Amino acid sequence: MTRRTEFSAPRLPRRRVRVSTALIQAGMMLWTFLCIFPLYWLVSFSLKDNTEIFGGNVAGLPHNWLFTNYASALIGAKVGIYLLNSVIVTAATIAITCLFSLMASYALTRMKWRGQKAMLQFFLLGLMIPIHAALLPLFLVLSKMHLISTHLALILPYTGFALPMGIMIITGFIDGIPRELEEAGCIDGANIYQIFFRIIMPILMPAAATVMIFTFLQSWNELLFAQIFISKENVKTLTAGIQSMYGQYQTDWGPIGAALVVATLPTLIIYLCMSGQVQKSLAAGAVKG
């Protein structure tokens, strides 16, 4: 990269280069500001009371930091319970999606049987299907099975819709594993389950991590299913919970802001810890296109 600027430097007068670089940097700074400022504003009003928000201090830091907003959101408005439900649903979805797509990917790519290519295509078909199509039938089936307002009502559909992406990511990764590893295991007398769980699965962990992050973002942020398949307050996840909280707290911005911060914090922490990995996971979804 640096070499290229060296090449172009003699072509342009020095000062022009500096001015245009400064302009570009200014533009980039502006977009950075626009990306971050709404989030700063969210955190700031989550710590204010109404008199401060509505009394003129719209965008400044809070005069006195009102952490009671967080207490009233977490306990009074049940955001603590929503958070717990989101954790349960998301963790189960991630675990099942990973295990099932690892196993299926192995059977689809490494094992030998007729029709495995067609079966892989069949799974990948799922990538194109919007969840809207399954909404009403799933709702009716879940009602019949008395699963509405249970965690399973979200875990099962989330997993089902996450599998195609999981299988796509993992099958793309499996091809790079040398067959000698399995052959060596076979010669040592390992059966197929030992080969898969002891030899293949550990090697697939980076791919599994990609699937985990992707699935995490999908299920943590999902609204449509969460809104319809859960009607009891105590089972709601964060997205649907915040929607129902909004009605009650329409004029009380602080607690709503606190709830929004609570819903965002886990994602943000994960992103700050491994931004490269998160970006890679989301870009992986586009590789196949």
Add this chain to the structure above:
Amino acid sequence: MRQVLSDRKAICIFLLPALILFVSVVIIPIGISFYFSLLKWDGIGQGEMVGFANYVKLFTGKTSSFWKAAGNSFLYAAVSMCIQLPFSLLLALILSNGIKLENFYRNVFFIPVIISTVVIGQLWMKIYNNDYGLLNSLLRSLGLESWTRIWLGDKGTVLGATFVPMLWQYVGYHLLLMYGAIKSIPQDLYEAAKIDGASQTRTAVSITIPLMKPMLKVCATFSLIGSLKIFDLIFVLTGGGPSGASEVPATLMYRTIFLKNQYGYGSSIAMFIVLECLVLSWVIQRLFAERAKKGVSL
């Protein structure tokens, strides 16, 4: 080895959990949705088979708000492709050209992508708030009192006001995909261009953009499909209002099924969303394929 790998029982054990879940949650419901779309059914008792009457009503019904909703989703799609994608492309070109703080910018621009659409919707609802929102406060403090609006409650501004958060959220995503595509272009091409004395703009237009066509196709497909099936943001911000001005097919489907209990009619909207997504992503594939061919013949 061969024998071990064609163990039928093991294949079933590995494959069936995923297959059963996938088929029962994704595939079968679509079939059922199609069947429902042929019924006149309020969800109670037996539905009455009416053939394609729901679709006829959808496309030609006089009171149908469907065309308004479909039109809005096409508008979102058009605006995303004409504003969001070129803007992301510009940012990607600048970033990949090796400016200072390259990684910092990329990481920050991506933050809105990972945040839940519900949070973004709620946040922007506050930004647009009539009395205390950021936008109107800013306008007032600049002395532009007359520019203040009820952004989400005004039929004239609601579509623009819902589009801005959408742009804000997804620029980082398209930027990241395009940036990756640019970074994978071999460096020697650029060096050749430099030796030939090509300017930076010229290099971008003649080398970078043509070579990232496959990724541009992906981005175009994503922003098209994303706009056609958009639900979360509209549902949170306006619920389709005021009086249907920002209605999209998915919010219309939600209201038709779960608030009006028109299960058959609502299912025909669901089927429409699925079909339009499949057909239009196919069209984009073809369009780009055609252009690629023409490029070769030139």
